[in-house]
Amino acid sequence: MNRRAVQDDYPDDMSHCYGCGRLNPGGLQIKSRREEDEMVARFRPEPGHTSMPGFVYGGLLASLVDCHAMAVATDAASRARPEEGIERFVTASLEVHYLRPTPIGVELEIRGKIEELKGRKAVVSVRILAGGVECVRGRVVGVRLPETMYRPANRPVSNPG
């Protein structure tokens, strides 16, 4: 799949996220792309990303829900109000339901849909499937990046990602 991901278009100084920043070499590098009416990311956990042996760690699944949801918000905002350019969202709250244990060793499919986009706020629903079986359901509230979290590249940063 060669199409650009939402995260490929995040500005450089907003691309250090551990979950999805293309400039964070040790991170997860989650990539979210449109497929028909849903946004989809595909991710294969590392062998060490376990909870109990054989199953995927819940914190990793929460991370996939989180970053993918924020990409869904950016995508929805880009289409609803393209004149604003790329809008970067950050998570205000995250809700994850582990419907069944998620097997490790298969590629996961993370599917997200915008539920609400109003001003600075976005609500996104996410599902994670393993081998076509839904294992995780999430709901994420994001807000457009607040000024307090943004340090342009020419301002000093104490801990670059």
Add this chain to the structure above:
Amino acid sequence: MNRRAVQDDYPDDMSHCYGCGRLNPGGLQIKSRREEDEMVARFRPEPGHTSMPGFVYGGLLASLVDCHAMAVATDAASRARPEEGIERFVTASLEVHYLRPTPIGVELEIRGKIEELKGRKAVVSVRILAGGVECVRGRVVGVRLPETMYRPANRPVSNPG
């Protein structure tokens, strides 16, 4: 601090969790200990654990909430019904509220309390503080490890952590 953590007493074949397994060398190795009436874990994120530069990644914070909450559940169960031995809990649902951006570069304090323990179910509330300031609030529902997720050491495991 030399006191044993809850995770130090998890059985070996339940100690591969990416977040808190002492047998997962590449994992986060979260350690939860009792301090007066609360369970506390202390964790210093790596420089790469960023969201926006300067702030901690939300998925990592969700992971800290998750594993610490399950340790709180184990601790509460051990004290309420010691005859059961070590009870290992896994997450059924996770709710995380990011009250304010969490600064990176300081040690985080993760504080948890049992809210409900009834049969196989535990509900835990968690707060994360940075420099004494509360940045994250979480609520986690755990269930005692179901048989479907448990593979004793002598059963083959396709992807050891």
